[in-house]
Amino acid sequence: MSLFDLTLPAEKAAEYGAAVLYDEPMSAHTTFKIGGRCDMMIKINCEGLLRELVILCAKQGIPYYIIGRGSNILVSDNGLRGIVLLLCGDFASAHIDGDIIECQAGASLGAICSLALSNSLTGLEFAYGIPGTVGGAVYMNAGAYGGEMKDVLLSCRCIDENGEIRTVPREKMELGYRTSIFSKKNYCVTSVALKLQKGDPAAIKERMDTLMSRRKEKQPLEYPSAGSTFKRPAGDFAARLIEASSLKGLSVGDAQVSEKHSGFIINKGSASFGDVCELIERVKDKVYSDSGIMLECEVLIME
Ligand SMILES: Cc1cc2nc3c(=O)[nH]c(=O)nc-3n(C[C@H](O)[C@H](O)[C@H](O)COP(=O)(O)OP(=O)(O)OC[C@H]3O[C@@H](n4cnc5c(N)ncnc54)[C@H](O)[C@@H]3O)c2cc1C
Incomplete structure (x- = not known):
């Protein structure tokens, strides 16, 4: 039984056909396999729903938590009160326009790296093996092996603290070591445009395989x-x-x-x-x- 009245968020999710889970163990949604139950989890399936929920939660004083793959978080054994908004597989579409990949924030980095490879696009190889979503990677400015999201980002769409949708170009993202405007201001990233370059697929694959082997050997x-x-x-x-x-x-x-x-x-x-x-x-x-x-x-x- 939650301290908060979660009726309206549940109705909103139903309106958009999004899955709602109650008393969901967070250990099932974190790579640490640690974390107690949350009151409610909504599997976000579109930007419109996310925006409505952010506004609704602010209005009703309901705490909410955005998570992607849960690969950079440690959740309390007491779980989370309020709502977990899961931006993962139900919010993960992607398309390519020339050398630009646009994807929803819940797309996995691994899937986007593979998409880049199959379209002979280079620049994202460093991220292969980071087990998060693209939204989580932008929020953290994730990086590895000499590359970081900053190198490939073109722009992002996000929801600000007032529920407004903004488009933020890379120059305005304040990207630093594991930080971004999204983490500083608690903006929710909804979609991401990555600018890559045409490359040689064999070389791209070799780099991805090498980095993955290095991870398996060292981590x-x-x-x-x-x-x-x-x-x-x-x-x-x-x-x-x-x-x-x-x-x-x-x-x-x-x-x-x-x-x-x-x-x-x-x-x-x-x-x-x-x-x-x-x-x-x-x-x-x-x-x-x-x-x-x-x-x-x-x-x-x-x-
Ligand atoms: C085995 C392993 C290896 C890793 N290697 C690396 C590495 O090489 N380099 C590296 O940088 N990281 C690494 N990580 C950490 C992690 O994978 C990254 O930080 C990743 O970018 C987190 O993405 P996520 O979707 O899992 O985010 P989560 O862990 O779900 O969330 C992390 C933070 O981002 C916020 N967030 C998530 N999605 C959004 C969104 N759409 N909008 C706004 N906020 C959001 C959450 O609220 C939370 O504060 C590794 C983790 C593991 C388990």
Whole structure:
């Protein structure tokens, strides 16, 4: 039973034919496989519904949370009160116009990388293997292996705090290391235009395969996680500092600093939200006392 009256959002979702789930375990929607139940989850299927829900929630004082693939979040075991707006598979169409790919925010990065490959478009190879949605990747300005979303973005459509739809060109996105105007202002990204270049499909595929092999070799992909737990501190690497503090393998319950890559905290089975939070704090404290560097979390906590 929610503290909030969720009747109107449920009716709105029904009007648009969107799926509504009640008491849904968030552990089923996060790559960490951690998180209690949310009161209500609506699987967004179009921009119009999302806009109406954002406005409705603001008007009725109902908290809401936008999530994509849940690959960069840690959700409390108490779950989430209010509504989770899931921008994923039901909001994932894409099309190509020359060297521009336009897609809805819920499209998976993997699918868009494959679409680029099948149309001989280069520039997005760096993102192959990042297990998020395009909207989540823009919000985070996700990056890897020398590339970042900033390099390929042309423009985005988003919903601002007043429920207005805006088109934001790349120059106005304030893209920095794992940050964007969307994360600073809590705008919801609804669609994204990526500008790529014509390339050689064999070379594109080779680069994608190489980067995927590198991930499999270096990262603990066999365990649930949310990727790199900490941001890269200026002039150093979180994993190097964590190893230098002899924290590799440190565990709290089933949460562990990965033995394969110390920058990842993994869930070895039934890690709780509290286990991961306590491990994060222990790592930060020890690294700070050894090096004077305070690590900052890249993983976003939702509670
Ligand atoms: C094994 C593994 C490897 C990873 N490797 C990398 C890597 O190499 N580089 C990297 O940068 N990241 C990496 N990540 C982290 C993660 O995949 C990225 O940050 C990804 O971009 C998050 O997308 P998501 O859809 O899962 O977002 P979520 O985790 O669902 O959400 C993340 C944040 O974005 C917000 N958000 C999501 N969608 C939208 C939207 N449409 N509009 C507005 N806000 C939105 C959410 O509210 C939340 O605050 C990795 C994660 C894992 C598990």
